[in-house]
Amino acid sequence: MSKFPARYYDNLPDKRVRCTLCPSNCAIKPGNFGNCRLRKNDNGELIAAGYGQLVSLAIDPIEKKPLYHFYPGKPILSTGPNGCNLRCPFCQNWTISQQETTTDFVPPEQLVEIAEKRNSIGVAFTYTEPLIWFEYFYDCAKLLKARGLKVVAVSNGYLNEEPARELFKLIDAANIDFKSASKEFYKKTCRGNRDDVIRTIKIAKEAGVFVELTNLLITGENDSDKDLNEIVNLIADIDPLIPFHISRYFPQYKYNNPPTPVSTLKKAVEIARQKLAYVYPGNYIDGSDTVCPDCGRILVERSGYSIGLPDGETQNCPGCGRKVDIIW
Ligand code: SF4
Secondary structure, eight states: OOOOBOOSEEEOGGGOEEEOSSTTOOEEOTTOBOTTSSEEEETTEEEETTTTEESEEEEEEGGGTTOSSBSTTOEEEEEEOSOOSOOOTTOTTHHHHTSOOOOEEOOHHHHHHHHHHTTOSEEEEOSSOOTTSHHHHHHHHHHHHHTTOEEEEEEOOOOOHHHHHHHHTTOSEEEEEOOOSOHHIIIIITSSOHHHHHHHHHHHHHTTOEEEEEEEEOTTTSOSHHHHHHHHHHHHHHOTTSOEEEEEOOOOTTOOOOOOOHHHHHHHHHHHHTTOSOEEEESSSSSOOEEOTTTOOEEEEEETTEEEOTTOSOSBOTTTOOBOOOBO
16 A cells, blocks of 8 residues: 655654644654544654545535535535544534545545536545645646636635645635534634634635535534624625525534524525525525525526526626625
């Protein structure tokens, strides 16, 4: 089995290493893995142990990522690694992110060929936490760009600044999970740091990446009016045109809190729409159309993952002439 050297680490005494890819900054002893299980100290050298090891490979509608304003209705080849650098006890994908599972090795050239053969617009790195798959993500992204294909990331945004600046240069669109406005929630519940995630969102925007955000509305945890108002204010300060998905939570992994009541989801969407132009309920059927924020004309109709375009792929709203914030 080939060894793939990892980037972003420092050597420490006694053949230990410090990985500096994400803000966990793990100090790793020889033979051990970092918190994410994707990077391993191999006798004093950090290796990308999860390089090319895919936990899943499927064609998904891009709406499933979710991305609603980036090539609506188009299929995208989707894959991800077997690991994550956060420890959210409500993880909706915990069987592949928080525990070891079987993977298949697919080298970058082959992944790109599969995307081309299956008429995908590109590859979405998703399902678990793909940014810490840094070396594989980077190699695939370079090849995808060279062939004119799109690079999409669906991520928790928990990455250090330097690697984030390097990787986002190669990314076309991203959906970043913004779990809560509360620093304490990030720290105690997810073992992360809110401000590092906000920095990543800003880096992505600065790099010209098309960004959408998702918040999972967890019953009794981050669903108060105060929580919602705070997160909406933080997003509005970055850019009120960022599409924002508020998703219904269902009990998973270590959490038994009841599913998000529909009334709470609707109230959250209402609060967010006071300051943000494009707000969508997730894991719920109604209210997902994209409407012009100025005149209310429906630009994209959605039913599950199917879409309808009453005016086609228009660049300006036929109702009022406003430029449409959608990449077709
Ligand atoms: S990427 Fe993995 S090994 Fe590196 S600091 Fe983050 S959790 Fe630790």
